[in-house]
Amino acid sequence: MLKLATGCLLLCAATFGAADYAHAQARAERVQFAKGASAKTISDSLKGDQSVDHVVGARGGQQLTVALDSSNTSTYFNVLPPGSETALFVGSTSGNQFTGTLPASGDYRVRVYLMRNVARRNESTDYKLRIGVTGGAATATTIQPSAKGKPISAGNRPAYCRGEAAGQYGTRPAYIKTLAPMKAASGAIIIDGTVDKGSEGIKKFRCRFDAQGLFIDVMALTPDGE
Template sequence: MRLLIRPCLVVALGALSLASTAIAQPPPPKAERVAFAAGASSAAIKGQLKGDETIDYVVKAAAGQTITVTLAPTNKSTSFNVLPPGSADAAMYVSDGAASYKGRLPADGDYKVRVYLIRAIARRGAATSYALTIGVTGAPLRPLASSADALVPGTHRHAEASIPCVANPYDTDKTPKPCKAGVIRRGRDGTATVEIELGTAGVRNILFEKGKPTASDASEAMSVERKGDTTIVTFPSGERHEIPDALVTGG
């Protein structure tokens, strides 16, 4: 009889363990679209959070524009991240308690300002109220029309190529390997967004203005060097991209 009961108990305990794990997972972020009033370049938002609640404030912006975020919470453990278009979790900025952020944007699309309580405090069921201001300023760097620079069929890119890169900085082998890259040209002067496919890590967007990298959607500051007709962009983690002029300009 015991031999029959024990497996049932094991199964039951395993089910309870799985249920507890599922319950422990934080809920997905709520999403709220931010719309600016006519003639305005910013919006003031008041909100509240409790425990592990998270809210994504979604704002449409374009390459070349500047986003500004200011957070004033009642609970000092309230923080925010800025996520680039297409990213579910990887942030281009993590506030770590800072009250404001200002950054130039490398790509077109929906950016998310994610507001949350830091995990240790959220687990205690703490609450916060906050005033959040999100602004987007500056003229967008619009893509060249397909009539001026033909698109790769079925894409929004003007060209694609394979470039040497280190996509995974945690790989012990730092030898550059081929990465697929595309470009959205925004002028004839070397102004463009270069999109580099990083495999499971998503896409890295780097904005070039007049041939020089000026912004990216990485959370780290980039370093830039020139080698012949190639721009080499590296990040402190070890991520590295070798971008030929011909991809950026089409020349």
């Protein structure tokens, strides 16, 4: 069953670190849609430290959707922008389904991989990856993710952020530190922070609120493998 999460890109977002695995160079496969089609389902497999880049060309402003189903629950994908190894979406922290509006034109890579712990055991996975690209040219410079709940007052947002991050990382708010809230160009409010995961190290994250103070999500800035 697909593990669901929705990822949306913000131009104001800080860049992610390296992918959550220590793998050999990815094998690249160009995604070609059939005439008149805007989506394709790909069946493939990998083993151990192998990874596969499914390369899809798209224009800025188009919407990219990706869904992954696999035989090994430690199979994930990241979305990498044109010419960069800095992931826009990290599956190991955000799930195995992504929907986002692309900020620029070029070749995007959907990188499928096994998490480091199972890769070291040389496990394998068979997977199906559905990739779709829809929409026209960009008409706006920012993307507004879906918010939820009730507006959080300005003074309570840092504490609310720590509580949400604690739930996501499976720890107590006492092990989480946050910086002062910042206002993005879109009007959204962002709060960056860190969580002390003990032997796993310090993880960076970002809490996002919309312009009305509605909580959006906790966005991991440090992948699980670092």
